[in-house]
Amino acid sequence: MKQSLINLLPPATVAAIWAFWGVAPAAWTQGPWAIIAVGLGTLAFVQLLELVFERHEGWRINGRELLTDVFYVAFGYGVIGFLSDTLVNGPLGELKEAWGIGTPWLAASPFLVQVLVVMFVFEFGQYWMHRAMHNWTPLWLTHAPHHHITQLNAMKGFIGNPIELFLISLGITALLDVNLNALFAAITAGGAIATYAHANVRADPPIWYGYFFTTIRNHSLHHTALSYEDTRCNYGNSVIFWDRVFGTYKEGESEVVGQDDRKRLSIKEQWLFPLRPWLEKRKTAA
Numbered sequence: 001m002k003q004s005l006i007n008l009l010p011p012a013t014v015a016a017i018w019a020f021w022g023v024a025p026a027a028w029t030q031g032p033w034a035i036i037a038v039g040l041g042t043l044a045f046v047q048l049l050e051l052v053f054e055r056h057e058g059w060r061i062n063g064r065e066l067l068t069d070v071f072y073v074a075f076g077y078g079v080i081g082f083l084s085d086t087l088v089n090g091p092l093g094e095l096k097e098a099w100g101i102g103t104p105w106l107a108a109s110p111f112l113v114q115v116l117v118v119m120f121v122f123e124f125g126q127y128w129m130h131r132a133m134h135n136w137t138p139l140w141l142t143h144a145p146h147h148h149i150t151q152l153n154a155m156k157g158f159i160g161n162p163i164e165l166f167l168i169s170l171g172i173t174a175l176l177d178v179n180l181n182a183l184f185a186a187i188t189a190g191g192a193i194a195t196y197a198h199a200n201v202r203a204d205p206p207i208w209y210g211y212f213f214t215t216i217r218n219h220s221l222h223h224t225a226l227s228y229e230d231t232r233c234n235y236g237n238s239v240i241f242w243d244r245v246f247g248t249y250k251e252g253e254s255e256v257v258g259q260d261d262r263k264r265l266s267i268k269e270q271w272l273f274p275l276r277p278w279l280e281k282r283k284t285a286a
């Protein structure tokens with residue numbers, strides 16, 4: 001396939017997802033499994049693309065990486081999804097009812113406007129949360145495991161310490177009046193962009209796409225192994241536009257990713273990472 005067509009894969013995927021939620025028959029989009037099918041289907045599709053249009057040989061998926069990634073995807077969909085729904089989205093929805101907060105203008109807007117508003121509002125919060133994680137040590141200790149991954153693949157966005165995964169799932173979109181299909185379109189399109197932004201796929205989308213949305217170029221630079229200081233740019237998980245607005249956008253890419261000595265962490269090490277300073281102190285004291 002011609003490189004110029006490969007480069008169109010991310011925008012084409014996003015457009016297909018928006019179109020699915022916007023125009024597919026209700027029988028397809030309704031029901032609790034539709035959003036899971038689109039989410040997991042996109043992940044599987046991009047993971048398969050890695051086999052056909054590889055970006056870097058050093059990032060090639062293997063059994064151990066795949067197993068860890070699948071574990072985290074299941075953990076994200078199951079545990080993290082449950083926690084953010086019960087602890088945050090549910091109560092926010094009740095608060096919205098009790099206080100009579102509403103955004104009826106949004107629900108009355110065209111479908112694509114609703115989708116974009118949800119995506120940009122959610123990513124606005126995500127941007128500041130992610131930036132705070134790179135600026136305050138206690139938060140960094142929860143986020144560092146995501147930066148210790150030594151290669152990028154389709155499912156790598158799901159990898160991290162559970163505390164970080166919970167924090168990064170938080171948002172205020174439950175306060176918005178929005179068409180359910182538009183909400184699902186925003187979630188799954190944002191997921192697709194973040195998936196491509198972590199994937200070992202040789203697709204460099206056109207400038208107009210990369211102006212608003214995160215690409216593998218800019219996100220691989222955020223994962224650079226050069227130094228911790230060099231990772232402090234391109235915070236947008238799927239909407240890089242906020243980096244441009246708030247001055248943290250940096251052009252470039254990185255093939256060598258990881259942190260410190262680039263040692264790959266096990267799941268146990270990822271989960272215990274925030275306790276590291278304390279564990280090390282205890283070790284030297286003993």
Ligand SMILES: [Zn+2]
Pocket residue numbers: 130134143147222
């Ligand atoms: Zn980061």
Ligand SMILES: [Zn+2]
Pocket residue numbers: 146156157198219223
């Ligand atoms: Zn990442």
